[in-house]
Amino acid sequence: MYRYDEFDRDFVKSRVAQFKxxxxRRLSGEMSEDQFKPLRLMNGLYLQLHAYMLRVAIPYGTLSSRQLRKLGSIARRYDRGYGHFTTRQNIQFNWPALKDVPAILDELAEVEMHAIQTSGNCIRNVTADHFxxxxxxxVADPRPFAEILRQWSSLHPEFSYLPRKFKIAIVGADNDRAAIQVHDIGLQLKKNEVGALGLSVYIGGGQGRTPMVARKIREFLPVEDMLTYITAIVRVYNLHGRRDNKYKARIKILVHETGIDELAREIEAQxxxxRHTDLKLPQSDIDAIQHYFKMPDLPERSEGWVLLAQAQKADEGFSAWVAQNVTRHKHPDYGVVTISLKPIGGIPGDANAEQMDLIADIAQRFSSDEIRVSHEQNLVLPHVALADLKAVYDALKTEQLVTANAGLITDIIACPGLDYCALANARAIPVAQRISQRFGDHQRQLDIGDLKIKISGCINACGHHHVGHIGILGVEKKGEELYQxxxxxxxDAHTSIGDIIGxxxxxxxIxxxxxxxxxxxxxxxxxxxENFLTTYRRLGAEPFKQALYGERAHAA
Structure with a gap:
């Protein structure tokens, strides 16, 4: 994992002192809320429906045990005992008192964390594949390149006041686990015919009130050109992006209104x-950052296969959990464990302080001291020996963290909705809970198979409903909550925007x-x-409209 250097430490420390x-001055009345707003947003502090909310950055979704324990401690000491993991691989604390926020930021700085650039019209937290x-x-680990982007973008003087917020995601496999095509810039690592490492570059993706799939503008960009090329993209966007209407200010609108070919020509010219300036990455710099992310020393554990088979035979619940929540690792004796934060009837993405402490302990003992946050609002243990899976399962079970539903219908993404958010029109959490309860039977979930439900409480689409196999958008109509x-x-790699069906x-x-x-x-x-998405793409909407609306399907 990356460790702060002297610049990082001084930078975060000075920002904490400034915000304190x-x-x-806000608490004394010297500063009004309107005056305070832009300052607090620069430090990830929002004013929600009932209280302030602090959004803490987790760059590319990677945490150490020490950092997760600190998050649990903050939840226990300064909040209501829990935190909410988001689709941006961040964590949000929903109930901090304003007077305590500087102390929280101080404690975060102790473990090399902060809340800078988790809000505002700047380059936000760079996200990556949680595996x-x-x-x-x-093909290659995307995190070193995400870290390079973090260092480059932090308080970038040219890009601190963009037309609108700007999001970058990067993945290192053909299987897109970072949703790169619904980001302002999406990057996919790949190798060319001679084995050189490069990037496919996408621009102009996004959700919200005008959802769009990103367009590929570079099939293969050498990695040493990453910063120069992204600088060119953001510079062109900063110059031409609309500032007169925040709903039309994202780069996706610029792509749509200008045309991808013309925009690509201007980016290439820029x-x-x-491209030959000092932003061109020397291999020595890439190597230095990659060193932080080298594979942990994973000893051979060939006995794991026998032990795993024996444990699965003896424990049906464990067997189901392994089948659904454990993914193949690069090392044949290890697995990647998804810890579902979607218990049946629970709140998607929430984890309490005790659960965070437990997961930190397990990661330190069994997963090379690493935890990942997924954009699907789950946590991941990336390096668990097959021989240790049963011990990990038994430990997680003590805090009800062994729901075997990764990728199934109850593994629902949901934004906080009207229970917390001042922008929301409708509740999302209770809908997610009720759907989870309705489909909670494990065998029924297996019969249904791969089906992703995503729920947003307003058109801003923080719940990613546009890209759900089934998406649910809460709106307000005549004072009532209505769900579209x-x-x-x-x-995934074949990103599509869902069709409104009636x-x-x-x-x-609902x-x-x-x-x-x-x-x-x-x-x-x-x-x-044949999963739900494949069936829908084969048959179209008609059989589903008939199921919902009967004879009125065509009229709807």
Missing amino acids: DQVE AGAAADE WEAI ITLGGSA RGFSSED VDAIEKLVDAYLDVRLDRS
């Missing part, structure tokens, strides 16, 4: 002017509507090997 003074450095299908359904979305449903009816959709899928799929 600003908070004191990075461990996945068997990986790049030619700067989209079908066919996906955030009129919305009340809070009372769960029944989801069940009708699932039943319709089970009726029309070719066999159990």
Whole structure:
């Protein structure tokens, strides 16, 4: 893992001191809330419906045990005993008192963490594949390049006041586990025909009120050109991005209005002017950062296969958990463990302080002191020996952390919605809980198979509903919560935006509507090997409209 250098430490320490003074002036009344707002947002502090919310950066989703314990301690001491992991691989504390925020930031700095650039019209927390450095299908670990981007973008003087917030994601495998095509810039590491490492570059993806899939503008960019090329992209966006209308200020609108070919020409011209400057990455710098992320020393544990088979035979619950929540590792004697933060009927993405402490202990003992946060609101242990899986399972079970539903219908993404967020129109959490309860039977989930449900409480789409196989958007209509359904979305290598299929449903009816959709899928799929998304792409919306609206399908 990356360790702060002297610049990082001084930079974070000075920012904490600066913000402490600003908070004191706000509390004394010397500064109004309007005056305070831009200052607090620069430090990740939002004003939600009921309280302030602090969003803490977890760059590329990587945590150490020490850092996770600190997050648990902050939850216990300064909040209500829990934190909420988000689709940006961050953690949010929903109830901090303003007077305590400087102390929280001080404590975060002790473990090389902060809340800078988790808000504002700047380059936000760079996200990456949560299986990075461990996945068997990986071409290269994307985290060193995410770290280079973090260092380059932090308080970048040219890009601190962009037309709108700007998000970058990077993945190192063909299997896109970072949703790169719904980001302002998406990067995919790959090797060319002679084995050189480079990047496919996508621009102009995003969700919100105008969802768009990113367009590829470079098939192969040598990694040493990453910073020069991204500088060219952001510089062109900063010059031409709209500042008169925040709803049309994202780079996706610039791509749409200008045209990808013309925009690509301008980016290439800008790049030619700067590609040989000192932003060109020397291999020595790349090597230095990659050293921080080298594979841990993983000893051979060939006995694990026998021990695993024996444990699976003896414990049905453990066997189900392994089948669903453990993924192949680069090392044949190890696995990658997804810890579901989606217990049946629970709040997606929440973890309490005791759970965080436990996961930190397990990671230190069994996973080379590493934890990952996924954009799907789960936690990951990236390096667990197969021989240790049963011990890990038994430990996780003490805090109800062994729900075997990774990738299944109850592994729901949901934003905080109207329970917390001042921008929301409808609740998302209770809908997620009720759907989870309806489909909680494990065998039923297995029968349904791979099905991603994503729920947003407003058009800002923090719950990624546009790219859910089934997406649910909460809106307000005549003072009532109404839920609109989209079908066919996906955030993988074949990203698609879901189709709105008809009129919305009340809070009372939305769960029944989801069940009708699932039943319709089970009726029309070719066999159990055909998942929901494949079935929808094969047949289109009509059988699902019929299931929901009957004779009014065409009119809807």
